[in-house]
Amino acid sequence: MSAAAESLASADGSTLRFVPDSDRLLSDAPVNAMSIDVEDYFQVAAFEGRVSRGDWAGIETRVVDNTERALAMFGAANVKATFFTLGWVAERFPSLIRDIVAAGHELASHGSDHYRATTQTPAQFRDDIRRAKDVLEEHGGVAVRGYRAPSYSIGRTNLWAFDELAEAGYEYSSSVYPIVHDLYGMPEAPRFAFRLADTGLLEVPVTTLRLRGRNLPFGGGGYFRLMPYSVYRRGFARVNAVDRQPGLFYFHPWEIDPQQPRVSGLSARSRFRHYLNLDRMAPRLTRLLQDFRWDRMDRVFLPEAASS
Helix, strand or coil: CCCCCEEEECCCCCEEEEEECHHHCCCCCCCEEEEEEECCHHHCHHHCCCCCHHHHHHCCCCHHHHHHHHHHHHHHHCCCCEEEECHHHHHHCHHHHHHHHHCCCEEEECCCCCCCHHHCCHHHHHHHHHHHHHHHHHHHCCCCCEECCHHHCCCCCCCHHHHHHHHCCCCEECCCCCCCCCCCCCCCCCCCCEEECCCCCEECCCCEEEECCEEEECCECHHHHHCCHHHHHHHHHHHHHCCCCCCEEEECHHHHCCCCCCCCCCCHHHHHHHHCCHHHHHHHHHHHHHHCCEECHHHHHCHHHCCC
C-alpha cells in the first residue's frame, strides 16, 4: 500500500481513509466479476413492512430451486461466480451450500438475517457478520473471504462497519454503491476498488457509469431489468474500454423466477422495482454471460487468488 492515502469525511464526523486499487487497470482481455446475492424473494428490504421475519420460517421457500437454476446457467456458460449467501439460507439448506462450492464458485457472506447495516449497532453488526461467516464455513468447508451488506448498506453514516469486517476476518467487502438512491448509496465514494488505509480491507463498489458528472447505476439487479439490453451492454463495455476497469455485476435468485408468489400491500414503487421484467431476466442474463468474460470476485480482485 505504497500510494498516498486519500480521505473522505462522513456524515457522522468520522473519516474514511483509503488507497485506490490502481493496479486493477485492465489489459486488452478484460475479466469482469459475476456475483449473486443468495436470498429468497420475501427477504428483500422492500418487503420489510409487509413480511415479518417471524413469519419467514412458514413461507414457501424458492431460494434453492432458483439458485440451482442459476448454477445451471453458469455451468452452461462455463462461468464461475461469487455467491453472497445469507447465513439463514445456509442453516436451512446446507446441501445448497455444498453444491455452490462443489461447482467451483466462491462462497461469500451476505450476513445472517438480511438486516441492513444501517439499522444495526456495531455490536449487532459484529454478531451478525461473525455468525454468518461461521455457518457458511461450517457447511461449505472453505474459507469465507468476502462480504456484501444487504441493500449495500455501508455508507457515510456507518463507516465503522469496515473495521468490524476486518476484525471478523473478512478480506474484502462489496457493500458500497456510489450512487444517489432513496434506500442506500454513497455517491462521493470511489467508483472502483479501494483499500482501507488502516486495516487493508478491500472494498469493491458496485459498478457505475459516469455520465454528465453523475454516477449512474450499472451493476445489475433492477437496473439491468429496466433498461434495454443493448444499452446496458454498451454501458458495461464502456467501463472496460474507457475506465479500463473490471465491471461487477450482481443479481438475486428471485430475479429469474417470474412465477414467484406476489406480496400484497406494496407501494407502487416497491412493486415496480421488484416485479419489473422478471420474465426477461433469464434470457438477458444468458446473453450477458456470453457477451463478456466473467470470474469469481476473489480471482478478479485479490491477486493471490488469481491462480487458484
